[in-house]
Amino acid sequence: MFVDRVFVPHGLAPDRAERARWPFTVPAVAQLLNEGLTFMRPVTFLVGDNGSGKSTLVEAIAESFKLDAYGGRLARVHGRPDPTRTPLGEVLRADTTRAGARMLAGPRRSKKGFFLRAETAFDMTENLGGVPGYWDEDTSAMSHGEGFLTMFRAMFDAPGFYVMDEPEAALSFTACLQLVGLMHQLGERSAQVVCATHSPILAATPGADVIEVGDHGFRRTAWEDLELVDHWRRYLGNPNAYLRHIVP
Template sequence: MARTRTKQSTSGLTGGMDTYVRSLTLLRDDVPDLSKYPFSIPALRELETLDFHPQVTFFVGENGSGKSTLVEGIAVAAGFNAEGGSRNFNFATRRSESSLHEYLRLARGTRRPKTGYFLRAESFFNVATETENNSDALAAFGSVSPHEMSHGEAFLTLVRERFSANGLYVLDEPEAALSPQRQLSLLRAMHELTREGCQFIISTHSPLLLAYPDARIYHLSEAGIAPVAYEDTEHYSLTRDFLLNREAYLHRLFKD
């Protein structure tokens, strides 16, 4: 697959608004060995340059496709802690991030975010523990430890109370903690925040979140990374077909 710059027009979608992160480029010539992890992941091995939507960009793909690794690399390159939190968080429960961020160059827009957050489902417990020891961070939860809330309640409380205007927010599979109804609540919160000058970069499996209007969606696969329309994602088509043909799907799945 040829490694070409992936670019889509955002004309008419954002009123000409500039973005915090315009694009990323993999500094391929600096990578010591493209055959070693994380560059051994096919989608990352083919990575060259990607452009971000000024408001919402999604990364989708099968488990192991590299979307969470890529989002982690973007977050760390943008100055966030690898396990999550704001730029003021600096802790490591267990260092497990890849070296990808060392070889990513982010092209910044003319605006600078006033705030930001890296929210990832798999290490949110660790961030919640760190939050208990930080009075300013705890204030976003009404001075109540996120450990005293359900996972989903803590996620939404963070988004509603901590996320604010003119921010850069990187989310890794946020649907892991959210019921379908709470995912719709997250969509609503995202819509309000994008109208206040925020930018979101998200990896997800959720067909509900992917429905965000006019978002840019990148699909990671064995063939590389390519933009895809919402209706052409497997997340949409498989969910739709299953709901419309549930008995036939179950018959095939359970057939001896």
């Protein structure tokens, strides 16, 4: 692993007026300010509904390891010559392991990290195929799902720190299963993955640490106890139990 914990140092903590503004009003962000977040396993999932703060958390976690919140490689800027930091990313810091400290202090060629966010990943698949340091295939000629999987296989190919925000956005059921296999393989090979997701398929990755994010803040939970899993199980068993409230 490369990061043991992320936290906001006392000297960088927002004052009372700043805490009254977004994103510090989000329960998960407020809890992070007070407690920090410890990583216990090589693969960690943040699972929660829209607006729960999971994307805000993973963006800042990426920035704490010198990844651009826009998305892209470690020590590289994709698409923004003068990147700005997110409000949480400005104050969040990472407690790195020895391996993490060595990587950040080492030469660029030894830095292995990538932040994938759904909003900018489509642009990457359209423009980075064939660019040195990325992937050889012409992903602009592929479906979004095929392009995503090509990107994953090319960029998540060695021990490094990999952060993903809703990577399932373009993936089918079977493609999600392929990503599960890749993330599990990364964890077994000394990489570290932090992923925000809505997907019960991804969150079921064997050996992963699952953190549920919501109005309560964030808490570790078992996959089978996730609210997300419960809703999907109920819906697939009886769609009408949900749809009768939606469709007249």
